[in-house]
Amino acid sequence: MASLAADDLLLARDLVASGRDDRELARACASGTLVRVWPGAYVQAGVWHALDPREQHRRRAVAALVTRRKDGLLLSHESAALVWGLPTWGWPAGPVELVDPTARRGTSTARLRIRASPLPLEERATRSGLPVTSLDRTVTDLLLSRSRVQAVVLADHLLHSGLSTRERLRALLAVRAAARRRRTAAWAVEFGDPGGESPGESVSRVVAHDAGFVVPELQVPFSDGDGLIGVVDFAFPVPDEPDRLVLGEFDGDVKYRGATYRHGRTPEQVVQDEKSREDRLRALTSTAGFVRWTRRDIADASRLPDKLRRAGVARKR
Known part of the structure:
Protein backbone atom coordinates (compact mmCIF):
# COMPACT_ATOMS: atom_id res chain seq x y z
CA MET A 1 0.00 0.00 0.00
CA ARG A 68 -5.35 1.85 7.17
CA ARG A 69 -4.29 -1.59 8.34
CA LYS A 70 -6.63 -3.38 5.98
CA ASP A 71 -6.29 -4.25 2.29
CA GLY A 72 -9.16 -4.25 -0.17
CA LEU A 73 -10.48 -0.76 0.51
CA LEU A 74 -11.41 1.42 -2.47
CA LEU A 75 -12.06 5.12 -2.87
CA SER A 76 -15.73 5.79 -3.56
CA HIS A 77 -18.27 8.55 -4.11
CA GLU A 78 -16.71 12.04 -4.08
CA SER A 79 -13.22 10.75 -3.34
CA ALA A 80 -13.45 8.45 -6.36
CA ALA A 81 -14.99 11.23 -8.46
CA LEU A 82 -11.94 13.38 -7.84
CA VAL A 83 -9.65 10.60 -9.06
CA TRP A 84 -11.82 10.13 -12.18
CA GLY A 85 -11.67 13.86 -12.89
CA LEU A 86 -15.41 14.40 -12.50
CA PRO A 87 -16.61 17.95 -11.75
CA THR A 88 -17.41 19.25 -8.32
CA TRP A 89 -19.82 21.79 -6.91
CA GLY A 90 -19.85 22.60 -3.20
CA TRP A 91 -17.21 20.06 -2.35
CA PRO A 92 -14.76 18.55 -1.50
CA ALA A 93 -15.78 19.72 1.94
CA GLY A 94 -16.83 16.41 3.46
CA PRO A 95 -14.99 13.32 4.66
CA VAL A 96 -12.80 10.99 2.65
CA GLU A 97 -15.07 8.23 1.33
CA LEU A 98 -14.07 4.57 1.08
CA VAL A 99 -15.93 1.34 0.45
CA ASP A 100 -15.10 -1.98 2.10
CA PRO A 101 -16.47 -4.92 0.06
CA THR A 102 -15.84 -7.39 2.90
CA ALA A 103 -17.34 -5.47 5.83
CA ARG A 104 -20.76 -6.16 7.32
CA ARG A 105 -21.33 -2.62 8.51
CA GLY A 106 -19.89 0.78 7.74
CA THR A 107 -18.34 3.41 9.96
CA SER A 108 -18.52 7.18 9.76
CA THR A 109 -16.72 10.08 11.39
CA ALA A 110 -16.35 13.72 10.47
CA ARG A 111 -13.10 12.84 8.69
CA LEU A 112 -13.73 9.40 7.19
CA ARG A 113 -16.73 7.47 5.93
CA ILE A 114 -16.35 3.76 5.13
CA ARG A 115 -19.34 2.07 3.52
CA ALA A 116 -19.91 -1.67 3.64
CA SER A 117 -21.00 -2.77 0.19
CA PRO A 118 -20.31 -5.82 -1.99
CA LEU A 119 -18.54 -4.89 -5.20
CA PRO A 120 -18.35 -7.24 -8.20
CA LEU A 121 -15.05 -7.16 -10.05
CA GLU A 122 -16.46 -5.03 -12.88
CA GLU A 123 -17.21 -2.28 -10.35
CA ARG A 124 -13.60 -2.13 -9.14
CA ALA A 125 -10.84 -0.24 -10.92
CA THR A 126 -7.37 1.20 -10.52
CA ARG A 127 -6.69 4.76 -11.65
CA SER A 128 -3.50 6.73 -11.14
CA GLY A 129 -2.34 3.84 -8.98
CA LEU A 130 -5.33 4.16 -6.64
CA PRO A 131 -8.02 1.53 -6.01
CA VAL A 132 -11.36 3.16 -6.84
CA THR A 133 -14.88 2.18 -7.72
CA SER A 134 -15.35 1.97 -11.49
CA LEU A 135 -16.48 5.03 -13.40
CA ASP A 136 -20.01 3.64 -13.84
CA ARG A 137 -20.26 2.70 -10.17
CA THR A 138 -18.90 6.10 -9.09
CA VAL A 139 -21.36 7.93 -11.33
CA THR A 140 -24.31 5.88 -10.06
CA ASP A 141 -23.31 6.37 -6.42
CA LEU A 142 -23.07 10.13 -6.91
CA LEU A 143 -26.35 10.45 -8.80
CA LEU A 144 -28.14 8.55 -6.02
CA SER A 145 -26.52 10.24 -3.04
CA ARG A 146 -25.86 13.88 -3.90
CA SER A 147 -28.15 16.87 -4.18
CA ARG A 148 -30.33 17.52 -7.19
CA VAL A 149 -28.06 20.37 -8.31
CA GLN A 150 -24.90 18.28 -7.94
CA ALA A 151 -26.55 15.49 -9.93
CA VAL A 152 -27.25 17.90 -12.80
CA VAL A 153 -23.66 19.17 -12.71
CA LEU A 154 -22.50 15.56 -13.07
CA ALA A 155 -25.03 14.66 -15.79
CA ASP A 156 -24.12 17.73 -17.86
CA HIS A 157 -20.43 16.92 -17.64
CA LEU A 158 -20.89 13.29 -18.65
CA LEU A 159 -23.06 14.21 -21.64
CA HIS A 160 -20.85 17.14 -22.72
CA SER A 161 -17.60 15.19 -22.47
CA GLY A 162 -18.95 12.05 -24.11
CA LEU A 163 -18.05 9.96 -21.07
CA SER A 164 -21.61 8.65 -21.04
CA THR A 165 -24.95 8.92 -22.79
CA ARG A 166 -28.44 9.54 -21.48
CA GLU A 167 -29.36 5.96 -22.38
CA ARG A 168 -26.38 4.62 -20.44
CA LEU A 169 -27.23 6.72 -17.39
CA ARG A 170 -30.83 5.53 -17.50
CA ALA A 171 -29.60 1.94 -17.60
CA LEU A 172 -27.30 2.48 -14.61
CA LEU A 173 -30.18 3.85 -12.55
CA ALA A 174 -32.49 1.03 -13.65
CA VAL A 175 -30.17 -1.47 -12.01
CA ARG A 176 -30.65 0.37 -8.72
CA ALA A 177 -34.43 0.72 -9.05
CA ALA A 178 -35.00 0.40 -5.29
CA ALA A 179 -32.63 3.26 -4.39
CA ARG A 180 -34.25 5.91 -2.19
CA ARG A 181 -33.21 8.90 -4.33
CA ARG A 182 -33.73 7.28 -7.73
CA ARG A 183 -36.51 9.69 -8.77
CA THR A 184 -34.31 12.74 -8.15
CA ALA A 185 -31.41 11.11 -9.99
CA ALA A 186 -33.65 10.22 -12.94
CA TRP A 187 -34.87 13.82 -13.18
CA ALA A 188 -31.27 15.07 -13.25
CA VAL A 189 -30.39 12.63 -16.05
CA GLU A 190 -33.32 13.85 -18.17
CA PHE A 191 -32.58 17.52 -17.39
CA GLY A 192 -28.90 17.06 -18.24
CA ASP A 193 -27.72 18.80 -21.39
CA PRO A 194 -24.52 18.25 -23.41
CA GLY A 195 -24.34 22.04 -23.86
CA GLY A 196 -23.49 22.49 -20.17
CA GLU A 197 -19.78 23.30 -20.29
CA SER A 198 -19.11 24.13 -16.63
CA PRO A 199 -20.58 23.43 -13.19
CA GLY A 200 -21.55 27.11 -12.86
CA GLU A 201 -23.55 26.94 -16.07
CA SER A 202 -25.29 23.75 -14.91
CA VAL A 203 -26.28 25.30 -11.58
CA SER A 204 -27.46 28.45 -13.37
CA ARG A 205 -29.74 26.35 -15.55
CA VAL A 206 -31.32 24.66 -12.53
CA VAL A 207 -31.89 28.01 -10.79
CA ALA A 208 -33.48 29.50 -13.93
CA HIS A 209 -35.65 26.40 -14.37
CA ASP A 210 -36.86 26.48 -10.77
CA ALA A 211 -37.71 30.17 -11.09
CA GLY A 212 -39.92 29.38 -14.09
CA PHE A 213 -37.96 31.05 -16.88
CA VAL A 214 -38.13 29.90 -20.50
CA VAL A 215 -35.73 27.15 -21.56
CA PRO A 216 -32.55 28.63 -23.10
CA GLU A 217 -30.48 27.39 -25.99
CA LEU A 218 -26.92 26.62 -24.88
CA GLN A 219 -23.57 27.51 -26.47
CA VAL A 220 -24.98 29.51 -29.37
CA PRO A 221 -22.50 31.08 -31.85
CA PHE A 222 -23.04 34.67 -33.04
CA SER A 223 -21.42 36.62 -35.87
CA ASP A 224 -21.56 40.13 -37.30
CA GLY A 225 -20.04 41.86 -40.32
CA ASP A 226 -16.55 41.42 -38.88
CA GLY A 227 -16.93 37.67 -38.45
CA LEU A 228 -17.47 35.37 -35.48
CA ILE A 229 -18.10 37.24 -32.23
CA GLY A 230 -18.11 34.16 -30.04
CA VAL A 231 -20.23 31.49 -28.43
CA VAL A 232 -22.75 32.63 -25.81
CA ASP A 233 -23.56 30.41 -22.83
CA PHE A 234 -27.33 31.03 -22.80
CA ALA A 235 -29.76 32.38 -25.38
CA PHE A 236 -33.27 32.81 -23.95
CA PRO A 237 -36.05 33.02 -26.58
CA VAL A 238 -38.46 35.96 -26.53
CA PRO A 239 -42.09 34.80 -26.77
CA ASP A 240 -43.90 36.04 -29.88
CA GLU A 241 -40.60 37.33 -31.32
CA PRO A 242 -38.96 34.24 -32.84
CA ASP A 243 -35.88 36.12 -34.07
CA ARG A 244 -35.10 37.82 -30.74
CA LEU A 245 -33.04 36.45 -27.86
CA VAL A 246 -31.91 37.58 -24.42
CA LEU A 247 -28.26 36.54 -24.10
CA GLY A 248 -26.77 35.36 -20.81
CA GLU A 249 -23.22 34.61 -19.68
CA PHE A 250 -21.96 32.90 -16.53
CA ASP A 251 -18.65 34.48 -15.53
CA GLY A 252 -16.56 32.03 -13.55
CA ASP A 253 -13.26 33.08 -11.98
CA VAL A 254 -11.38 30.96 -14.51
CA LYS A 255 -12.46 33.30 -17.30
CA TYR A 256 -10.30 36.09 -15.92
CA ARG A 257 -7.66 34.23 -13.91
CA GLY A 258 -7.27 30.86 -15.63
CA ALA A 259 -4.17 30.70 -17.82
CA THR A 260 -5.84 28.32 -20.30
CA TYR A 261 -8.69 30.71 -20.99
CA ARG A 262 -6.53 33.84 -21.09
CA HIS A 263 -4.24 32.51 -23.86
CA GLY A 264 -1.35 34.70 -22.71
CA ARG A 265 -3.48 37.78 -22.09
CA THR A 266 -3.43 39.69 -18.82
CA PRO A 267 -6.65 39.75 -16.74
CA GLU A 268 -7.02 43.40 -17.76
CA GLN A 269 -6.83 42.45 -21.44
CA VAL A 270 -9.43 39.73 -20.90
CA VAL A 271 -11.79 42.26 -19.32
CA GLN A 272 -11.33 44.65 -22.25
CA ASP A 273 -11.83 41.89 -24.81
CA GLU A 274 -14.98 40.75 -23.03
CA LYS A 275 -16.32 44.32 -23.05
CA SER A 276 -15.69 44.60 -26.81
CA ARG A 277 -17.33 41.22 -27.40
CA GLU A 278 -20.36 42.22 -25.33
CA ASP A 279 -20.74 45.51 -27.27
CA ARG A 280 -20.80 43.58 -30.54
CA LEU A 281 -23.38 41.13 -29.19
CA ARG A 282 -25.61 43.92 -27.90
CA ALA A 283 -25.46 45.62 -31.32
CA LEU A 284 -27.04 42.62 -33.08
CA THR A 285 -30.63 43.18 -34.18
CA SER A 286 -31.51 39.79 -32.70
CA THR A 287 -30.35 40.77 -29.21
CA ALA A 288 -33.25 41.75 -26.96
CA GLY A 289 -31.12 41.95 -23.82
CA PHE A 290 -27.83 40.89 -22.27
CA VAL A 291 -27.06 39.76 -18.73
CA ARG A 292 -24.00 38.46 -16.89
CA TRP A 293 -23.85 36.73 -13.54
CA THR A 294 -21.28 35.14 -11.24
CA ARG A 295 -21.01 32.32 -8.75
CA ARG A 296 -22.23 34.70 -6.05
CA ASP A 297 -25.47 35.24 -7.99
CA ILE A 298 -26.28 31.53 -8.14
CA ALA A 299 -25.38 30.98 -4.48
CA ASP A 300 -28.38 33.13 -3.50
CA ALA A 301 -31.69 31.77 -4.81
CA SER A 302 -33.05 35.27 -5.48
CA ARG A 303 -30.11 37.02 -7.15
CA LEU A 304 -29.99 35.24 -10.50
CA PRO A 305 -33.79 35.26 -11.02
CA ASP A 306 -33.81 38.99 -10.29
CA LYS A 307 -31.04 39.61 -12.83
CA LEU A 308 -32.80 37.53 -15.48
CA ARG A 309 -36.09 39.30 -14.87
CA ARG A 310 -34.51 42.75 -15.14
CA ALA A 311 -32.78 41.70 -18.39
CA GLY A 312 -36.10 40.79 -19.92
CA VAL A 313 -35.97 37.01 -19.79
CA ALA A 314 -39.53 35.71 -20.03
CA ARG A 315 -41.14 33.18 -17.78
CA LYS A 316 -42.85 30.06 -19.08
CA ARG A 317 -46.52 30.44 -19.90
Missing part, protein backbone atom coordinates in the same frame (compact mmCIF):
# COMPACT_ATOMS: atom_id res chain seq x y z
CA ALA A 2 2.87 2.42 0.59
CA SER A 3 3.39 2.72 -3.16
CA LEU A 4 0.05 4.53 -3.39
CA ALA A 5 1.35 7.56 -1.51
CA ALA A 6 1.72 10.78 -3.43
CA ASP A 7 5.32 11.85 -3.90
CA ASP A 8 4.85 14.73 -1.47
CA LEU A 9 3.06 12.69 1.20
CA LEU A 10 5.28 11.93 4.21
CA LEU A 11 4.24 8.98 6.38
CA ALA A 12 5.12 9.01 10.07
CA ARG A 13 6.05 5.33 10.03
CA ASP A 14 8.63 5.98 7.30
CA LEU A 15 10.02 9.05 9.05
CA VAL A 16 10.33 7.20 12.35
CA ALA A 17 12.03 4.28 10.60
CA SER A 18 14.61 6.73 9.27
CA GLY A 19 15.52 7.92 12.77
CA ARG A 20 13.10 10.80 13.36
CA ASP A 21 10.72 10.65 16.31
CA ASP A 22 7.20 11.85 17.07
CA ARG A 23 8.45 14.88 19.02
CA GLU A 24 10.40 16.09 15.99
CA LEU A 25 7.29 15.76 13.83
CA ALA A 26 5.25 17.67 16.41
CA ARG A 27 7.85 20.47 16.48
CA ALA A 28 7.85 20.66 12.67
CA CYS A 29 4.06 21.05 12.68
CA ALA A 30 4.18 23.64 15.45
CA SER A 31 6.79 25.67 13.55
CA GLY A 32 4.75 25.56 10.36
CA THR A 33 7.22 23.43 8.40
CA LEU A 34 4.89 20.43 8.11
CA VAL A 35 1.12 20.09 7.93
CA ARG A 36 -0.51 17.03 9.46
CA VAL A 37 -3.07 16.11 6.82
CA TRP A 38 -4.09 12.79 8.33
CA PRO A 39 -3.16 10.81 11.44
CA GLY A 40 0.29 9.51 10.57
CA ALA A 41 0.63 11.53 7.35
CA TYR A 42 2.24 14.91 6.65
CA VAL A 43 2.94 17.27 3.75
CA GLN A 44 5.47 20.08 3.55
CA ALA A 45 3.61 23.28 4.45
CA GLY A 46 4.64 25.14 1.29
CA VAL A 47 3.39 22.29 -0.90
CA TRP A 48 0.13 21.90 1.02
CA HIS A 49 -0.88 25.55 0.92
CA ALA A 50 -0.24 25.69 -2.84
CA LEU A 51 -2.75 22.89 -3.50
CA ASP A 52 -6.35 23.61 -4.42
CA PRO A 53 -9.14 21.96 -2.34
CA ARG A 54 -9.47 19.08 -4.79
CA GLU A 55 -5.79 18.18 -4.52
CA GLN A 56 -5.84 18.59 -0.74
CA HIS A 57 -8.73 16.14 -0.57
CA ARG A 58 -6.80 13.79 -2.85
CA ARG A 59 -3.83 13.82 -0.47
CA ARG A 60 -6.12 13.04 2.45
CA ALA A 61 -7.73 10.21 0.49
CA VAL A 62 -4.36 8.66 -0.34
CA ALA A 63 -3.29 9.06 3.31
CA ALA A 64 -6.48 7.34 4.47
CA LEU A 65 -5.74 4.37 2.22
CA VAL A 66 -2.06 3.95 3.05
CA THR A 67 -2.48 4.33 6.81
Whole structure:
Protein backbone atom coordinates (compact mmCIF):
# COMPACT_ATOMS: atom_id res chain seq x y z
CA MET A 1 0.00 0.00 0.00
CA ALA A 2 2.87 2.42 0.59
CA SER A 3 3.39 2.72 -3.16
CA LEU A 4 0.05 4.53 -3.39
CA ALA A 5 1.35 7.56 -1.51
CA ALA A 6 1.72 10.78 -3.43
CA ASP A 7 5.32 11.85 -3.90
CA ASP A 8 4.85 14.73 -1.47
CA LEU A 9 3.06 12.69 1.20
CA LEU A 10 5.28 11.93 4.21
CA LEU A 11 4.24 8.98 6.38
CA ALA A 12 5.12 9.01 10.07
CA ARG A 13 6.05 5.33 10.03
CA ASP A 14 8.63 5.98 7.30
CA LEU A 15 10.02 9.05 9.05
CA VAL A 16 10.33 7.20 12.35
CA ALA A 17 12.03 4.28 10.60
CA SER A 18 14.61 6.73 9.27
CA GLY A 19 15.52 7.92 12.77
CA ARG A 20 13.10 10.80 13.36
CA ASP A 21 10.72 10.65 16.31
CA ASP A 22 7.20 11.85 17.07
CA ARG A 23 8.45 14.88 19.02
CA GLU A 24 10.40 16.09 15.99
CA LEU A 25 7.29 15.76 13.83
CA ALA A 26 5.25 17.67 16.41
CA ARG A 27 7.85 20.47 16.48
CA ALA A 28 7.85 20.66 12.67
CA CYS A 29 4.06 21.05 12.68
CA ALA A 30 4.18 23.64 15.45
CA SER A 31 6.79 25.67 13.55
CA GLY A 32 4.75 25.56 10.36
CA THR A 33 7.22 23.43 8.40
CA LEU A 34 4.89 20.43 8.11
CA VAL A 35 1.12 20.09 7.93
CA ARG A 36 -0.51 17.03 9.46
CA VAL A 37 -3.07 16.11 6.82
CA TRP A 38 -4.09 12.79 8.33
CA PRO A 39 -3.16 10.81 11.44
CA GLY A 40 0.29 9.51 10.57
CA ALA A 41 0.63 11.53 7.35
CA TYR A 42 2.24 14.91 6.65
CA VAL A 43 2.94 17.27 3.75
CA GLN A 44 5.47 20.08 3.55
CA ALA A 45 3.61 23.28 4.45
CA GLY A 46 4.64 25.14 1.29
CA VAL A 47 3.39 22.29 -0.90
CA TRP A 48 0.13 21.90 1.02
CA HIS A 49 -0.88 25.55 0.92
CA ALA A 50 -0.24 25.69 -2.84
CA LEU A 51 -2.75 22.89 -3.50
CA ASP A 52 -6.35 23.61 -4.42
CA PRO A 53 -9.14 21.96 -2.34
CA ARG A 54 -9.47 19.08 -4.79
CA GLU A 55 -5.79 18.18 -4.52
CA GLN A 56 -5.84 18.59 -0.74
CA HIS A 57 -8.73 16.14 -0.57
CA ARG A 58 -6.80 13.79 -2.85
CA ARG A 59 -3.83 13.82 -0.47
CA ARG A 60 -6.12 13.04 2.45
CA ALA A 61 -7.73 10.21 0.49
CA VAL A 62 -4.36 8.66 -0.34
CA ALA A 63 -3.29 9.06 3.31
CA ALA A 64 -6.48 7.34 4.47
CA LEU A 65 -5.74 4.37 2.22
CA VAL A 66 -2.06 3.95 3.05
CA THR A 67 -2.48 4.33 6.81
CA ARG A 68 -5.35 1.85 7.17
CA ARG A 69 -4.29 -1.59 8.34
CA LYS A 70 -6.63 -3.38 5.98
CA ASP A 71 -6.29 -4.25 2.29
CA GLY A 72 -9.16 -4.25 -0.17
CA LEU A 73 -10.48 -0.76 0.51
CA LEU A 74 -11.41 1.42 -2.47
CA LEU A 75 -12.06 5.12 -2.87
CA SER A 76 -15.73 5.79 -3.56
CA HIS A 77 -18.27 8.55 -4.11
CA GLU A 78 -16.71 12.04 -4.08
CA SER A 79 -13.22 10.75 -3.34
CA ALA A 80 -13.45 8.45 -6.36
CA ALA A 81 -14.99 11.23 -8.46
CA LEU A 82 -11.94 13.38 -7.84
CA VAL A 83 -9.65 10.60 -9.06
CA TRP A 84 -11.82 10.13 -12.18
CA GLY A 85 -11.67 13.86 -12.89
CA LEU A 86 -15.41 14.40 -12.50
CA PRO A 87 -16.61 17.95 -11.75
CA THR A 88 -17.41 19.25 -8.32
CA TRP A 89 -19.82 21.79 -6.91
CA GLY A 90 -19.85 22.60 -3.20
CA TRP A 91 -17.21 20.06 -2.35
CA PRO A 92 -14.76 18.55 -1.50
CA ALA A 93 -15.78 19.72 1.94
CA GLY A 94 -16.83 16.41 3.46
CA PRO A 95 -14.99 13.32 4.66
CA VAL A 96 -12.80 10.99 2.65
CA GLU A 97 -15.07 8.23 1.33
CA LEU A 98 -14.07 4.57 1.08
CA VAL A 99 -15.93 1.34 0.45
CA ASP A 100 -15.10 -1.98 2.10
CA PRO A 101 -16.47 -4.92 0.06
CA THR A 102 -15.84 -7.39 2.90
CA ALA A 103 -17.34 -5.47 5.83
CA ARG A 104 -20.76 -6.16 7.32
CA ARG A 105 -21.33 -2.62 8.51
CA GLY A 106 -19.89 0.78 7.74
CA THR A 107 -18.34 3.41 9.96
CA SER A 108 -18.52 7.18 9.76
CA THR A 109 -16.72 10.08 11.39
CA ALA A 110 -16.35 13.72 10.47
CA ARG A 111 -13.10 12.84 8.69
CA LEU A 112 -13.73 9.40 7.19
CA ARG A 113 -16.73 7.47 5.93
CA ILE A 114 -16.35 3.76 5.13
CA ARG A 115 -19.34 2.07 3.52
CA ALA A 116 -19.91 -1.67 3.64
CA SER A 117 -21.00 -2.77 0.19
CA PRO A 118 -20.31 -5.82 -1.99
CA LEU A 119 -18.54 -4.89 -5.20
CA PRO A 120 -18.35 -7.24 -8.20
CA LEU A 121 -15.05 -7.16 -10.05
CA GLU A 122 -16.46 -5.03 -12.88
CA GLU A 123 -17.21 -2.28 -10.35
CA ARG A 124 -13.60 -2.13 -9.14
CA ALA A 125 -10.84 -0.24 -10.92
CA THR A 126 -7.37 1.20 -10.52
CA ARG A 127 -6.69 4.76 -11.65
CA SER A 128 -3.50 6.73 -11.14
CA GLY A 129 -2.34 3.84 -8.98
CA LEU A 130 -5.33 4.16 -6.64
CA PRO A 131 -8.02 1.53 -6.01
CA VAL A 132 -11.36 3.16 -6.84
CA THR A 133 -14.88 2.18 -7.72
CA SER A 134 -15.35 1.97 -11.49
CA LEU A 135 -16.48 5.03 -13.40
CA ASP A 136 -20.01 3.64 -13.84
CA ARG A 137 -20.26 2.70 -10.17
CA THR A 138 -18.90 6.10 -9.09
CA VAL A 139 -21.36 7.93 -11.33
CA THR A 140 -24.31 5.88 -10.06
CA ASP A 141 -23.31 6.37 -6.42
CA LEU A 142 -23.07 10.13 -6.91
CA LEU A 143 -26.35 10.45 -8.80
CA LEU A 144 -28.14 8.55 -6.02
CA SER A 145 -26.52 10.24 -3.04
CA ARG A 146 -25.86 13.88 -3.90
CA SER A 147 -28.15 16.87 -4.18
CA ARG A 148 -30.33 17.52 -7.19
CA VAL A 149 -28.06 20.37 -8.31
CA GLN A 150 -24.90 18.28 -7.94
CA ALA A 151 -26.55 15.49 -9.93
CA VAL A 152 -27.25 17.90 -12.80
CA VAL A 153 -23.66 19.17 -12.71
CA LEU A 154 -22.50 15.56 -13.07
CA ALA A 155 -25.03 14.66 -15.79
CA ASP A 156 -24.12 17.73 -17.86
CA HIS A 157 -20.43 16.92 -17.64
CA LEU A 158 -20.89 13.29 -18.65
CA LEU A 159 -23.06 14.21 -21.64
CA HIS A 160 -20.85 17.14 -22.72
CA SER A 161 -17.60 15.19 -22.47
CA GLY A 162 -18.95 12.05 -24.11
CA LEU A 163 -18.05 9.96 -21.07
CA SER A 164 -21.61 8.65 -21.04
CA THR A 165 -24.95 8.92 -22.79
CA ARG A 166 -28.44 9.54 -21.48
CA GLU A 167 -29.36 5.96 -22.38
CA ARG A 168 -26.38 4.62 -20.44
CA LEU A 169 -27.23 6.72 -17.39
CA ARG A 170 -30.83 5.53 -17.50
CA ALA A 171 -29.60 1.94 -17.60
CA LEU A 172 -27.30 2.48 -14.61
CA LEU A 173 -30.18 3.85 -12.55
CA ALA A 174 -32.49 1.03 -13.65
CA VAL A 175 -30.17 -1.47 -12.01
CA ARG A 176 -30.65 0.37 -8.72
CA ALA A 177 -34.43 0.72 -9.05
CA ALA A 178 -35.00 0.40 -5.29
CA ALA A 179 -32.63 3.26 -4.39
CA ARG A 180 -34.25 5.91 -2.19
CA ARG A 181 -33.21 8.90 -4.33
CA ARG A 182 -33.73 7.28 -7.73
CA ARG A 183 -36.51 9.69 -8.77
CA THR A 184 -34.31 12.74 -8.15
CA ALA A 185 -31.41 11.11 -9.99
CA ALA A 186 -33.65 10.22 -12.94
CA TRP A 187 -34.87 13.82 -13.18
CA ALA A 188 -31.27 15.07 -13.25
CA VAL A 189 -30.39 12.63 -16.05
CA GLU A 190 -33.32 13.85 -18.17
CA PHE A 191 -32.58 17.52 -17.39
CA GLY A 192 -28.90 17.06 -18.24
CA ASP A 193 -27.72 18.80 -21.39
CA PRO A 194 -24.52 18.25 -23.41
CA GLY A 195 -24.34 22.04 -23.86
CA GLY A 196 -23.49 22.49 -20.17
CA GLU A 197 -19.78 23.30 -20.29
CA SER A 198 -19.11 24.13 -16.63
CA PRO A 199 -20.58 23.43 -13.19
CA GLY A 200 -21.55 27.11 -12.86
CA GLU A 201 -23.55 26.94 -16.07
CA SER A 202 -25.29 23.75 -14.91
CA VAL A 203 -26.28 25.30 -11.58
CA SER A 204 -27.46 28.45 -13.37
CA ARG A 205 -29.74 26.35 -15.55
CA VAL A 206 -31.32 24.66 -12.53
CA VAL A 207 -31.89 28.01 -10.79
CA ALA A 208 -33.48 29.50 -13.93
CA HIS A 209 -35.65 26.40 -14.37
CA ASP A 210 -36.86 26.48 -10.77
CA ALA A 211 -37.71 30.17 -11.09
CA GLY A 212 -39.92 29.38 -14.09
CA PHE A 213 -37.96 31.05 -16.88
CA VAL A 214 -38.13 29.90 -20.50
CA VAL A 215 -35.73 27.15 -21.56
CA PRO A 216 -32.55 28.63 -23.10
CA GLU A 217 -30.48 27.39 -25.99
CA LEU A 218 -26.92 26.62 -24.88
CA GLN A 219 -23.57 27.51 -26.47
CA VAL A 220 -24.98 29.51 -29.37
CA PRO A 221 -22.50 31.08 -31.85
CA PHE A 222 -23.04 34.67 -33.04
CA SER A 223 -21.42 36.62 -35.87
CA ASP A 224 -21.56 40.13 -37.30
CA GLY A 225 -20.04 41.86 -40.32
CA ASP A 226 -16.55 41.42 -38.88
CA GLY A 227 -16.93 37.67 -38.45
CA LEU A 228 -17.47 35.37 -35.48
CA ILE A 229 -18.10 37.24 -32.23
CA GLY A 230 -18.11 34.16 -30.04
CA VAL A 231 -20.23 31.49 -28.43
CA VAL A 232 -22.75 32.63 -25.81
CA ASP A 233 -23.56 30.41 -22.83
CA PHE A 234 -27.33 31.03 -22.80
CA ALA A 235 -29.76 32.38 -25.38
CA PHE A 236 -33.27 32.81 -23.95
CA PRO A 237 -36.05 33.02 -26.58
CA VAL A 238 -38.46 35.96 -26.53
CA PRO A 239 -42.09 34.80 -26.77
CA ASP A 240 -43.90 36.04 -29.88
CA GLU A 241 -40.60 37.33 -31.32
CA PRO A 242 -38.96 34.24 -32.84
CA ASP A 243 -35.88 36.12 -34.07
CA ARG A 244 -35.10 37.82 -30.74
CA LEU A 245 -33.04 36.45 -27.86
CA VAL A 246 -31.91 37.58 -24.42
CA LEU A 247 -28.26 36.54 -24.10
CA GLY A 248 -26.77 35.36 -20.81
CA GLU A 249 -23.22 34.61 -19.68
CA PHE A 250 -21.96 32.90 -16.53
CA ASP A 251 -18.65 34.48 -15.53
CA GLY A 252 -16.56 32.03 -13.55
CA ASP A 253 -13.26 33.08 -11.98
CA VAL A 254 -11.38 30.96 -14.51
CA LYS A 255 -12.46 33.30 -17.30
CA TYR A 256 -10.30 36.09 -15.92
CA ARG A 257 -7.66 34.23 -13.91
CA GLY A 258 -7.27 30.86 -15.63
CA ALA A 259 -4.17 30.70 -17.82
CA THR A 260 -5.84 28.32 -20.30
CA TYR A 261 -8.69 30.71 -20.99
CA ARG A 262 -6.53 33.84 -21.09
CA HIS A 263 -4.24 32.51 -23.86
CA GLY A 264 -1.35 34.70 -22.71
CA ARG A 265 -3.48 37.78 -22.09
CA THR A 266 -3.43 39.69 -18.82
CA PRO A 267 -6.65 39.75 -16.74
CA GLU A 268 -7.02 43.40 -17.76
CA GLN A 269 -6.83 42.45 -21.44
CA VAL A 270 -9.43 39.73 -20.90
CA VAL A 271 -11.79 42.26 -19.32
CA GLN A 272 -11.33 44.65 -22.25
CA ASP A 273 -11.83 41.89 -24.81
CA GLU A 274 -14.98 40.75 -23.03
CA LYS A 275 -16.32 44.32 -23.05
CA SER A 276 -15.69 44.60 -26.81
CA ARG A 277 -17.33 41.22 -27.40
CA GLU A 278 -20.36 42.22 -25.33
CA ASP A 279 -20.74 45.51 -27.27
CA ARG A 280 -20.80 43.58 -30.54
CA LEU A 281 -23.38 41.13 -29.19
CA ARG A 282 -25.61 43.92 -27.90
CA ALA A 283 -25.46 45.62 -31.32
CA LEU A 284 -27.04 42.62 -33.08
CA THR A 285 -30.63 43.18 -34.18
CA SER A 286 -31.51 39.79 -32.70
CA THR A 287 -30.35 40.77 -29.21
CA ALA A 288 -33.25 41.75 -26.96
CA GLY A 289 -31.12 41.95 -23.82
CA PHE A 290 -27.83 40.89 -22.27
CA VAL A 291 -27.06 39.76 -18.73
CA ARG A 292 -24.00 38.46 -16.89
CA TRP A 293 -23.85 36.73 -13.54
CA THR A 294 -21.28 35.14 -11.24
CA ARG A 295 -21.01 32.32 -8.75
CA ARG A 296 -22.23 34.70 -6.05
CA ASP A 297 -25.47 35.24 -7.99
CA ILE A 298 -26.28 31.53 -8.14
CA ALA A 299 -25.38 30.98 -4.48
CA ASP A 300 -28.38 33.13 -3.50
CA ALA A 301 -31.69 31.77 -4.81
CA SER A 302 -33.05 35.27 -5.48
CA ARG A 303 -30.11 37.02 -7.15
CA LEU A 304 -29.99 35.24 -10.50
CA PRO A 305 -33.79 35.26 -11.02
CA ASP A 306 -33.81 38.99 -10.29
CA LYS A 307 -31.04 39.61 -12.83
CA LEU A 308 -32.80 37.53 -15.48
CA ARG A 309 -36.09 39.30 -14.87
CA ARG A 310 -34.51 42.75 -15.14
CA ALA A 311 -32.78 41.70 -18.39
CA GLY A 312 -36.10 40.79 -19.92
CA VAL A 313 -35.97 37.01 -19.79
CA ALA A 314 -39.53 35.71 -20.03
CA ARG A 315 -41.14 33.18 -17.78
CA LYS A 316 -42.85 30.06 -19.08
CA ARG A 317 -46.52 30.44 -19.90
